[in-house]
Amino acid sequence: MKQFSIFILLLLFSCAGNTACWELVSSDDGFWIKTTNDDQHALLVAYRDAKPQLLLILNTVSPEPDQSIPAKIKIDRGTWLQSSLIPLEKRSGQIIFRLETGSKLKDELISRLIAGINLSVHFNFDPHKNTTIVFSLHGFTVAFNDLLIANEIGSLDHAWLFKHRKDRELYCLLTTNISLRAMEYRLQNKSYAQTLTLIPKTQHSIIDQNFDEIIEQVYQLPYNDLPYVPRAEKYLMFSRCMK
Numbered sequence: 079m080k081q082f083s084i085f086i087l088l089l090l091f092s093c094a095g096n097t098a099c100w101e102l103v104s105s106d107d108g109f110w111i112k113t114t115n116d117d118q119h120a121l122l123v124a125y126r127d128a129k130p131q132l133l134l135i136l137n138t139v140s141p142e143p144d145q146s147i148p149a150k151i152k153i154d155r156g157t158w159l160q161s162s163l164i165p166l167e168k169r170s171g172q173i174i175f176r177l178e179t180g181s182k183l184k185d186e187l188i189s190r191l192i193a194g195i196n197l198s199v200h201f202n203f204d205p206h207k208n209t210t211i212v213f214s215l216h217g218f219t220v221a222f223n224d225l226l227i228a229n230e231i232g233s234l235d236h237a238w239l240f241k242h243r244k245d246r247e248l249y250c251l252l253t254t255n256i257s258l259r260a261m262e263y264r265l266q267n268k269s270y271a272q273t274l275t276l277i278p279k280t281q282h283s284i285i286d287q288n289f290d291e292i293i294e295q296v297y298q299l300p301y302n303d304l305p306y307v308p309r310a311e312k313y314l315m316f317s318r319c320m321k
Contacts, residue, residue, distance in 0.1 A: 100221035102228060109228045111221040113213055121197070121213045123188075123222070125229060130187050132177035134163060134199060134211075142168035149201035151179070153194040153215075159183055163201055192219050223312040227251070236280075250319035252285050253292055254312060260296040261308035270297045 100113045103122075110124040110133075120135035142165050150158040161183075163175040177199065179187060191197065200210045228234050231247040239248040256277060263273040273293055279286045305311045 100215075100217040102221055102224045102234070104228060104233070109225055111218070111225050113218075115211065115213050117211070119211050119213075121199075123191070124225070129184055132179075132187075133166070134175045134177050136173045136175060136203070136211075137171060138173060138203070139171060140173070140203065142173050143203070146178070147175075147201050147203060149177070149199060151177070152198045152200070153190050154196055156190075158200065163199075163203075188222070191215055192222065194218075220307065220309040220312070223310065226313045227316055246320065248282070249284060250316050252280050252282060253288075253319060254316045256280075256285075256289070256292050257296055257315060258308045258312060260293045261304055264296060264301075265304060265308070270294065273297075 100111050103110045103112055108124060110122045112120055112122040114120045118137040120137075122133040122135070124131050124133075144165075146165070147163040149161045149163045151161050152158045159179065161177060161179045164178055165173060165175055167174045194215045197213045197215055198210055199213075200208065203209050224234060231239065231244060231251070232242065233239060234251065236248060236252070239251065259277050260273050263276055268276065270293065273296075274290065277293065279289060285292075
């Protein structure tokens with residue numbers, strides 16, 4: 079459980095004022111994406127041993143249970159699916175649970191989250207009261223793309239990649255980010271000339287000498303072929319560059 083502790087300090091201060099977002103959280107132990115709902119309950123998603131893992135951080139002053147709690151989860155208006163909440167750690171005003179699901183659902187879970195709008199978790203924490211917590215999946219796919227890339231290359235920090243001589247990874251990350259921003263500006267009906275001035279140079283000569291060409295390639299795409307949410311295609315674009 080010690081590996082989770084470093085994340086909690088980050089989580090308490092992240093995404094403040096925006097309860098409908100997902101964001102990447104990183105430390106030396108790995109990467110998670112997380113969101114917080116209106117009641118300040120948090121949900122985290124990561125990969126462990128090539129399987130998705132969910133943590134629920136319950137905002138409560140109740141004592142930590144001494145055994146797992148039966149639970150159900152539902153995505154949008156789908157059927158309730160059996161799961162359980164396994165207590166991991168008690169903190170001031172919070173209890174951390176691992177949300178455990180069956181192996182079949184675990185394999186399908188990410189696809190369902192990407193396609194969903196809301197995730198509901200239902201459980202009996204208080205014997206006299208049923209509790210249902212709802213998390214928005216708005217922004218999940220974008221954050222999940224960052225999670226996949228971070229897990230693959232070790233960081234999204236440009237300085238870290240440069241220091242560790244991950245030149246190919248840095249090149250593909252920078253060009254992907256430029257292309258995504260260009261797509262977003264094009265979807266806002268910005269002209270090619272406007273986009274050239276709106277996106278700052280990277281200060282990496284190998285990128286900047288091809289800067290105009292990277293943006294021009296975006297403007298050569300048929301408009302109808304542009305993704306509705308460009309950043310939801312980030313991992314795919316990055317992977318194509320790496321190949």
